Amino acid sequence: MGDGRHPCWLQKIDGHLDGTNSNLTTLLYTCYAAEDKYRITCVQKEEMQEMKENTWRKFLENIIADGREKQRIANELGVNPVTLSRWVTGETNPRQENLRRLFKALPAHRETLTRLIREEYPAFDIPATGDEPEQIPAEIYRRILNMHVNVQESQRSWYLADLILQLALGQLDPDGLGMALTIAYCMPPSGPQRKVRSLRQSTGRGTSPWNTYLDREPLFLGIESLAGYAISTGHLIAVQSREEESFIPIRWEKWEESAIASPIHLAGRFAGCLIVSSTQPEYFLPFRQKIVEQYTELLTLAFRSDEFYTYQDIELGVMPSLEIQQPLFQRFRQKVSDTLREALRGNRLLTSNEAEQIVWTALEAELLDMRVADHM
Numbered sequence: 001m002g003d004g005r006h007p008c009w010l011q012k013i014d015g016h017l018d019g020t021n022s023n024l025t026t027l028l029y030t031c032y033a034a035e036d037k038y039r040i041t042c043v044q045k046e047e048m049q050e051m052k053e054n055t056w057r058k059f060l061e062n063i064i065a066d067g068r069e070k071q072r073i074a075n076e077l078g079v080n081p082v083t084l085s086r087w088v089t090g091e092t093n094p095r096q097e098n099l100r101r102l103f104k105a106l107p108a109h110r111e112t113l114t115r116l117i118r119e120e121y122p123a124f125d126i127p128a129t130g131d132e133p134e135q136i137p138a139e140i141y142r143r144i145l146n147m148h149v150n151v152q153e154s155q156r157s158w159y160l161a162d163l164i165l166q167l168a169l170g171q172l173d174p175d176g177l178g179m180a181l182t183i184a185y186c187m188p189p190s191g192p193q194r195k196v197r198s199l200r201q202s203t204g205r206g207t208s209p210w211n212t213y214l215d216r217e218p219l220f221l222g223i224e225s226l227a228g229y230a231i232s233t234g235h236l237i238a239v240q241s242r243e244e245e246s247f248i249p250i251r252w253e254k255w256e257e258s259a260i261a262s263p264i265h266l267a268g269r270f271a272g273c274l275i276v277s278s279t280q281p282e283y284f285l286p287f288r289q290k291i292v293e294q295y296t297e298l299l300t301l302a303f304r305s306d307e308f309y310t311y312q313d314i315e316l317g318v319m320p321s322l323e324i325q326q327p328l329f330q331r332f333r334q335k336v337s338d339t340l341r342e343a344l345r346g347n348r349l350l351t352s353n354e355a356e357q358i359v360w361t362a363l364e365a366e367l368l369d370m371r372v373a374d375h376m
Contacts, residue, residue, distance in 0.1 A: 056116035061088035063106070076105035078285035100127045101285065134287040136294045140167050148301050158203070160302040165205040168276075168295040172288060173207055178255060178279030180206040182214055183264075183299065184227045185272040186309055187364055188357070195315035198222050198364055199231070199272060209255050209279070218329055220367055222319035226250040227273040230261035231314060234270075236293055237261050241281035251321065257281040260289065262296040269308035274299060317368045324370065328363055335359045 064070035064084050074081040077098050086092040094102075099117060103110055103126070114126050144164060151159050165181045173179035182204035186196045199221040204214025211217075221227050229249050230237040238260040239250050250259065256277040264271045274296045278284070284292070319325070336355045343350040350358075 054116070056113060056120065057088045057090060059109075059112060059116055060084065060102075063109075064088070073102075073105045075286070077101045078282070095280075095282070096124065097280065097283070097285075099124060103127050134290070136171070136291065136298075140171075141298075143167070144298055144301065157302050157304070161203045161299065162205070164295060164298050164302065165203065168292075169205050169207065172276065172291060173278070176207050177283075178207055178209055180204060180210040180214060180256075180275075180277045182275045183272055184221050184275060186231075186270060186307070186314070187220075187360065189309070189313060190361055190364065193315065196309050196313055197315065197317045197368060198319055199225075199227055199316070200360060200364075201227075201275070210277075218332075219322055220319045220325060220364060222368075223316040224249050224251065224318050226259055226261040227275050228316045230263050230273055231270055232316065234263060234265070234311070236263070236289060236296075238284045238289055240284060243281075253277065253322070255279050258283045260284045260292055262292050264296055264299050264303065266300045266303075266308055269310055270314060271300070271303040271308045319367055320370050325367060328366065332359060332363075335362075 064073060064081075070081050070084060074084055077084075078101075079098065083092070083094075087094050099121070103113060106113060117124055118126070144160065144167070147160055147163055148156065161183055165183070169179060169181055172181075182201050184199035184201045187198050187200055189195050190197055201217075201219040201221060202215060204217070206212060206214050223229065223232060226237060226239065226249065237248060238258075239246060239248055240258050242252055242257060252259075257279055258281050259275065259277045262274045262276075264273060274292065276284070276292055336352070336359050339355040339358050340350055340352070343355070
């Protein structure tokens with residue numbers, strides 16, 4: 001290159017022209033124009049490449065070049081390492097939840113991430129430092145223990161369970177994306193073998209689109225359910241999306257996109273199961289699973305010692321679908337009243353809770369018989 005702008009052969013031709021050869025002059029300036037266009041195109045490409053490299057995706061790509069760091073970040077976010085590779089290439093885009101988790105996985109790079117992510121997602125809400133604690137705060141433990149020692153024993157179970165669900169909901173779904181928490185209680189042993197044959201879903205709390213209180217939506221669950229399966233295995237079970245290929249039994253309910261079931265157990269004995277459902281797929285990242293387990297441990301305070309059953313005491317059956325069960329619940333209150341009247345006629349004293357339990361046991365047997373009849 002002669003003057004750093006055009007090739008030397010163009011400059012030599014230009015120096016020998018006296019302006020008399022118009023065709024050659026036109027050709028020369030055409031070459032000049034082509035060279036300028038070429039140089040401008042190169043500069044634009046360099047600028048585009050520089051912009052591409054100065055993105056959060058490129059920044060993340062440099063970090064995960066270390067295989068161990070890539071695996072660590074994937075574990076923190078609860079995703080497959082391949083997912084990180086797809087983000088950096090632009091093949092897929094992360095959910096906002098995962099972007100928020102990225103800040104927690106890379107706390108030393110908070111400022112850089114904030115600047116780069118906002119360039120691609122201007123409306124993204126950068127999580128506050130220390131946002132969404134990854135364990136139950138001490139104040140929550142204080143509130144629950146305070147209620148445990150101050151509420152009368154006859155009311156303790158319901159009040160404790162309701163408070164724990166309320167506090168868990170606030171921590172697990174702080175943004176109100178949509179979540180339901182319910183407790184499925186072990187039904188008392190019944191049948192010839194005197195075994196626990198099902199769980200009864202009762203106390204519950206939710207955020208929209210679910211109702212705030214879910215106590216009036218009963219449901220029997222058996223081994224065909226996620227809760228029943230969790231009881232049978234003795235540990236927490238999570239299903240992250242409807243599309244997840246799994247042999248884990250689950251009956252998806254309306255609005256439910258991911259779910260988790262955590263057995264309520266104490267010293268090897270089981271009282272029921274905490275069920276958490278979310279409107280968001282892949283919501284139950286490892287840190288949320290730990291929080292669910294911690295609230296499950298607190299729920300043991302809401303049960304009497306005689307409500308826990310050994311693994312040998314439990315033999316769950318198969319329950320029919322919600323659509324089949326619901327019609328049987330419509331006359332529940334009437335059946336309870338009938339039971340109380342029959343007890344009076346027989347000079348027997350029954351409390352309302354005892355009458356309700358008699359009716360629930362009868363409904364459980366009827367539903368179990370339905371499944372037996374279906375397979376005959």
